Amino acid sequence: xxxxxxxxxxxxxxxxxxxxxxxxxxxxxxxxxxxxxxxxxxxxxxxxxxxxxxxxxxxxxxxxxxxxxxxxxxxxxxxxxxxxxxxxxxxxxxxxxxxxxxxxxxxxxxxxxxxxxxx
Amino acid sequence: xxxxxxxxxxxxxxxxxxxxxxxxxxxxxxxxxxxxxxxxxxxxxxxxxxxxxxxxxxxxxxxxxxxxxxxxxxxxxxxxxxxxxxxxxxxxxxxxxxxxxxxxxxxxxx
Numbered sequence: 001x002x003x004x005x006x007x008x009x010x011x012x013x014x015x016x017x018x019x020x021x022x023x024x025x026x027x028x029x030x031x032x033x034x035x036x037x038x039x040x041x042x043x044x045x046x047x048x049x050x051x052x053x054x055x056x057x058x059x060x061x062x063x064x065x066x067x068x069x070x071x072x073x074x075x076x077x078x079x080x081x082x083x084x085x086x087x088x089x090x091x092x093x094x095x096x097x098x099x100x101x102x103x104x105x106x107x108x109x110x111x112x113x114x115x116x117x118x119x
Numbered sequence: 120x121x122x123x124x125x126x127x128x129x130x131x132x133x134x135x136x137x138x139x140x141x142x143x144x145x146x147x148x149x150x151x152x153x154x155x156x157x158x159x160x161x162x163x164x165x166x167x168x169x170x171x172x173x174x175x176x177x178x179x180x181x182x183x184x185x186x187x188x189x190x191x192x193x194x195x196x197x198x199x200x201x202x203x204x205x206x207x208x209x210x211x212x213x214x215x216x217x218x219x220x221x222x223x224x225x226x227x228x229x
Contacts, residue, residue: 044223046220047210059217095164095165104170104171106155106165109164111164
């Protein structure tokens with residue numbers, strides 16, 4: 001069965017960087033986009049960006065350009081999301097989610113990873 | 120900066136009809152934005168209800184339907200039940216692999 005399993009919670013200081021992983025299984029890794037979505041405490045969902053593992057192309061939300069890097073490892077079917085220059089406003093649960101190309105929606109989601117930015 | 124607007128909250132009585140809208144800060148929502156609707160309960164990942172404007176995701180009952188009405192995408196839920204209480208989000212595709220979530224609507228079944 002399709003699974004997206006994310007790495008555990010992180011606590012970071014302002015100005016630091018964080019990397020969250022999303023390990024996939026149960027499908028052909030290179031056939032699907034992986035998106036990153038976050039949710040600050042008590043707030044709504046926010047789309048951050050996407051990576052297409054087949055050709056290693058990425059697309060970023062305007063807000064995250066310059067701070068967000070998404071990479072993939074085809075040997076372990078894992079996608080990584082690195083966010084730099086963290087501030088308290090980056091405290092959120094970060095989700096990865098899968099999209100079959102051209103369907104324009106996310107059909108499977110990871111369980112979420114809480115990132116807390118605090119001095 | 121594209122802002123996708125939703126009602127902050129919606130209250131309905133059991134058995135009633137829930138109508139949620141998804142609009143753009145400037146412009147009209149059309150089929151080309153391929154509106155998707157997700158539902159999220161606290162502490163959980165979102166779940167797809169409707170995609171490509173009006174296609175129900177697998178396992179979603181036909182009480183849920185999507186459409187475009189006027190200049191907005193609309194999610195309609197008939198026969199409201201207690202477990203329809205959730206946060207509902209629309210997502211619009213802006214092209215060039217860019218998406219934007221709506222502000223979300225909290226639905227309460229009183």
